[in-house]
Amino acid sequence: MSAIVTLKKGEGRLLKSGGAWIFDNEIDSIMGNFENGDIVMVNDFDGYHLGKGFINTYSKITVRMLTRDASTEIDEAFFTKRLQDAWDYRKKTVDTSSCRIVFGEADFLPGIVIDKFENVLVVESLALGIDKVKNLLINSLKNILKNDGIIISGVYERSDAKVRKHEGMETYKGFIGDEFDTNVHINENGVRYIVDVKDGQKTGFFLDQKYNRLAIQKLCKGAKVLDCFTHTGSFALNAGIAGASSVLGVDASELAIAQARENAVLNGLEDTVSFECRDVFDLLPELESKGERFDVVILDPPAFTKSRNSIKNAVKGYREINLRAMKLVRDGGFLATCSCSHFMDFELFTKTIKQAAMNSHVRLRQVEFRTQAPDHPILWAADESYYLKFYICLLYTSPSPRDCS
Numbered sequence: 272m273s274a275i276v277t278l279k280k281g282e283g284r285l286l287k288s289g290g291a292w293i294f295d296n297e298i299d300s301i302m303g304n305f306e307n308g309d310i311v312m313v314n315d316f317d318g319y320h321l322g323k324g325f326i327n328t329y330s331k332i333t334v335r336m337l338t339r340d341a342s343t344e345i346d347e348a349f350f351t352k353r354l355q356d357a358w359d360y361r362k363k364t365v366d367t368s369s370c371r372i373v374f375g376e377a378d379f380l381p382g383i384v385i386d387k388f389e390n391v392l393v394v395e396s397l398a399l400g401i402d403k404v405k406n407l408l409i410n411s412l413k414n415i416l417k418n419d420g421i422i423i424s425g426v427y428e429r430s431d432a433k434v435r436k437h438e439g440m441e442t443y444k445g446f447i448g449d450e451f452d453t454n455v456h457i458n459e460n461g462v463r464y465i466v467d468v469k470d471g472q473k474t475g476f477f478l479d480q481k482y483n484r485l486a487i488q489k490l491c492k493g494a495k496v497l498d499c500f501t502h503t504g505s506f507a508l509n510a511g512i513a514g515a516s517s518v519l520g521v522d523a524s525e526l527a528i529a530q531a532r533e534n535a536v537l538n539g540l541e542d543t544v545s546f547e548c549r550d551v552f553d554l555l556p557e558l559e560s561k562g563e564r565f566d567v568v569i570l571d572p573p574a575f576t577k578s579r580n581s582i583k584n585a586v587k588g589y590r591e592i593n594l595r596a597m598k599l600v601r602d603g604g605f606l607a608t609c610s611c612s613h614f615m616d617f618e619l620f621t622k623t624i625k626q627a628a629m630n631s632h633v634r635l636r637q638v639e640f641r642t643q644a645p646d647h648p649i650l651w652a653a654d655e656s657y658y659l660k661f662y663i664c665l666l667y668t669s670p671s672p673r674d675c676s
Contacts, residue, residue: 274303289652325400329439335381364645425451488513494566504531555595574612593627613658
């Protein structure tokens with residue numbers, strides 16, 4: 272008999288609206304013996320069964336729900352079904368050569384991310400309960416992929432995010448099973464990359480922007496393009512492969528720029544696409560003072576905020592960088608701009624872009640609004656799953672502030 276977690280009266284509002292988390296201050300009692308990471312029963316204040324989930328009293332997220340059916344057995348068959356569902360969904364919605372197969376709570380497997388780069392899996396485990404079944408999940412997923420003729424040649428763990436410490440866990444990265452070359456070659460949107468799954472950011476590559484990168488290709492033929500926060504050059508290379516006349520990619524990371532240059536050579540674009548290791552906030556005013564103008568400017572900055580407490584500073588950062596970028600777009604040119612922080616919600620991000628346009632005396636015409644790729648599904652009851660906002664806008668310069676709208 273598993274331990275029973277009972278909620279306080281009136282609590283569990285997130286859970287009851289479809290979410291997967293129960294916080295420590297929502298719990299009235301925990302009856303029975305358990306170890307952190309075990310599966311427990313969850314009851315409402317009146318004894319009504321709400322389901323089962325992983326418990327960890329070290330974390331403010333004390334229970335991460337797995338099922339709303341208290342009679343469901345949480346065993347290997349349960350996890351295999353969840354993984355099969357996740358894989359079947361990707362096969363219907365995205366190019367699966369490289370994709371995110373599991374996106375934590377949005378795939379009803381809380382606390383774990385599994386990315387596939389060709390025949391390599393990269394695993395990020397962020398919660399204690401799911402960490403205990405990590406190897407079971409990997410082996411089950413390998414069998415599921417094998418049934419579709421995909422043989423996984425290696426698995427690497429990138430559980431090196433500091434958030435693990437909130438779960439009472441140490442950060443870790445390393446091979447799961449046999450060692451292999453961690454520089455993995457992939458092809459996305461016709462662009463070839465070397466993905467460093469060992470030392471690259473997050474799991475090695477930002478798969479969430481896959482179709483946003485594809486969307487800018489049609490704007491870049493014959494264009495002069497500036498790609499800010501280029502990381503390993505993905506937007507810049509999509510512009511180059513689409514036939515841009517010239518592309519400049521900028522990032523503050525020397526490692527990322529070195530990888531971007533290697534990727535340019537891999538695609539035969541080294542004569543068209545160049546990269547500079549610079550702070551974008553410093554470079555953009557310099558380009559403006561020199562009178563530089565671009566047909567397309569792309570902004571893909573890191574998350575300026577990872578908590579609600581720093582939103583005000585984040586707004587200033589997003590407004591400043593967008594204002595600077597807008598001043599570099601020629602009349603009739605395009606700005607592609609995004610935010611990858613779920614705390615910077617759609618309304619606030621939109622308002623910030625509008626403020627930047629007013630302050631830089633340009634008019635914006637929205638071409639399209641996009642979010643993350645479908646392999647990063649947005650679960651409406653889990654706000655944290657909706658994080659990427661991506662605008663493409665046409666810019667018109669105005670002769671005076673009176674003409675702005």
